[in-house]
Every structure is written in structure tokens, then in C-alpha cells.
Amino acid sequence: MIHESKARLLEAALKVIRTKGYNATRIEDICQEAALTKGSFFHHFKGKEELALAAAEYWSQTTGELFENAPYHDHADPLARLLGYIDFRRDLLRGELPEFTCLVGTMVQEIYETVPAIRNACESSICGHAATLEGDIRAARKKYRPGGDWTDESLALYIQSVLQGSFVLAKARQRTTVAVDNLNHLRRYIEMLFPSFKPETGS
Amino acid sequence: MIHESKARLLEAALKVIRTKGYNATRIEDICQEAALTKGSFFHHFKGKEELALAAAEYWSQTTGELFENAPYHDHADPLARLLGYIDFRRDLLRGELPEFTCLVGTMVQEIYETVPAIRNACESSICGHAATLEGDIRAARKKYRPGGDWTDESLALYIQSVLQGSFVLAKARQRTTVAVDNLNHLRRYIEMLFPSFKPETGS
């Protein structure tokens, strides 16, 4: 089991980095947010970069669990599961921006050229999550045989791109509505990609 | 007319910020890139924040001109112009990442909560650019009368979101292919949104 103070530091890191970005985040900001001191911080982490790696790992795990346990998996139909994922993502767009924004998407923009280790961690996190959608996409394709020249992977990554872009625009506009509208566009696209699919009644 | 050294500093700022992000960019990095000194920098700009605002303004202007003079405006059909824009954006995805990546999209992720003035400038830049698409979208809608519950503005912003998200994913994967695939998905979506449109022959 992970130590409580370490978990507090990681939670604090998520909050501060998602708010101020990685580079502007001072180690003492995180300590303050976690109500601990630098002594404790450097006891648990070698330095800022190791924290970022741990935070990305922690992020992958916690969000992974969130999506694993999400209700959209209950649909019998694979395409319904995929659309359910979109709806679930849309429902997550609540509260303040740093609460629903993506940690690794924020970090990778800053360090993609300068800190390869963090970039790799961000890539794993994003692409690993995208990969969880590929099974349903493949199954939906097999079932509904849609046309079009695209791969399962490219659609999964497209979905993630729309999400990441929605966060950027939401930050620029300081409003959530753009993100909601975008997910509605995305949902419509996926529905149109599978014209032979008839949506179930109900939510 | 803008002073040559000031323009050099702005160009240098674009390059460095797009590579390292805003916060990690040191004023001396920019001076070095521009082959000038801090004395010159502080002669032209009050400080880092004023530089960021000037850079955003400069970015809006130069990219504005690029798109104004782009060939996609030559199409007679408004939807062909919109699709031409997508193709044009796809053709821009050449060279190294910092060369085709968006300055203001990069900056806004870092400072959206901490520097309102820069955030406003980024919002203006992105939304101002998006607004240049709305005319063609509106005209295409009038001409082709598509169904669906969406607004001109939301589609324009969706297009920008896909672009911004593509940059994030491209940075994470260190490859351009994701971005190209995404624009192909986006193009397909727009084509499907307007089912009564028959694409012209040719490019």
C-alpha cells in the first residue's frame, strides 16, 4: 500500500500542476497544498522529475480505475459501450477546470522536447487509455461493417484528441460549454460512422 | 513599420516558446536565439508578460495573413472552401513539431489560471481564427440544409479543438501521423454532416 503522505503529495501535485502547469509548479507549492514540508517531499521523491513520473503513473492508475468501473461497460452492444464512453466523458465535465482537465495532456505540451522521460510517461498514459477503447471499436466494426478508410487505433486516438483539444479550448474560453459541444459533435460523428446502428431506447 | 530587432525577438519568442513552453522560456533564451542581448530585449519590451502579449498579437497577424492568402478561398462552393481549409491545415503538418504547432494553444494551457491578460490574448487568437470559418459554415448550411442540432460557431470551435488536440497527441507521440489521421477523420465528419454535398472532381 502507498504511504499516506506520499499519496497526499501526489494528490497535491495533480491539483497544482493541472492549475499552474508543470514548469510553474514549485515543489513548495505542492508541499503547501499537501500540508507537508520539503523534508517530507524529498524523503519520498528524488526530485521534481521523479515526482512528475510518479504523478503520471498515479494518474494512469486512478483514471484507469475510474473508467474500468464506469457504467458504460454494462451495455451489451460494443458501439453502445463506445458511445457510453463519450457520454461518460461528457458527464465528467463538471466543476472547475482543473478538476476535469487532463494532467498528462497539460504536462506533455510543456516538456515534450525537453524532458523525454516525462514525455514517455505522458504518451503511455494517453495511448494506454486510448487502447482501452480499441476493443469495443473493433467489435463494433465487426458487427456493423461500416465503410470508410480508417483504423481502430486512429479512431481511438481521434477521440482522445478531441478531448485534449476540448480542454485547451475550455481553458482559453474559461467555459465548459465548448467541451460539451465538442463531445456532442464527436458523438454524432461516431453515430454516422456506423449508419447501420440503431440506438437503443433509454439513456 | 515594426523595428527589425523587435521582429527578430518576436520570431525568436515564437520558436522558443513553441519548443519549451512559456514558463520554461528564459528571456535570455530568446535573446540568444535572436542574437541580441537583454539590454535590447528590455528596450523593446517591459517584461516577459508584455512579450507574451506581443507574441500572441504577432502570431494572430502572421497566421491571419497566411490563411487569408491561402488557396482554399478560391473555391466557389462554401463547403468546398471549408474542406479546403481542412486540407490546407493538413498540408501544413510538415517539418519538426515546433514548426507547425500552435503558439497560443501551447501558452494558454500554462497560464490560463495565472495570467489573465495572456489568456485573453490566446482566446482572441483562437476564437478570432475560428470565426473566419463561420461565414463559410453558415453559407454551406444555407445551401445544403443539413440536419442535426448544432451551431455554426460550435462547428468552427470543434475544428479548432481537433487541431489543438492533434498537436497535443503529436507532441506525446513525437509523430505527425496522428495529426494527419485526425484531420482525415474531421474531414469525413464534415462531409457526412452535409450529405447532399457532392464533392467536385479534382484535388
Add this chain to the structure above:
DNA sequence: AGGTATATACCGACTGATTGGTATGTTGTC
């Protein structure tokens, strides 16, 4: 033409504040 005043453009040494990281504790627990 010569002289001088003023402003712009630029240089580079310096400073003060910040901050990542360290070193040295102190406390609690097995």
C-alpha cells in the same frame, strides 16, 4: 560647416529574489 542637444538602439555587468536541492536535526515506532 561645426557644435550641441535629444532620442533611439543596444550592450553587459550587476542585484535581488526565487527555488531546487542538501544537510542536519527531531520525533515516533518497531
Add this chain to the structure above:
DNA sequence: GACAACATACCAATCAGTCGGTATATACCT
């Protein structure tokens, strides 16, 4: 007493911003 978990004082490096100074150009006066 040994070690983990934290605290605190401190150090060294970095960097935004300052400041005094130089070079060049233009304008104005005599």
C-alpha cells in the same frame, strides 16, 4: 538503537529585471 517520517535551516544556482554606459542618427541653432 535503528530506521522511517517528517521538519527546518541553509546553500548554490538561476534568472527577471536594473542601471550605467556607448554608438549612431536626427534636428536644431549659430
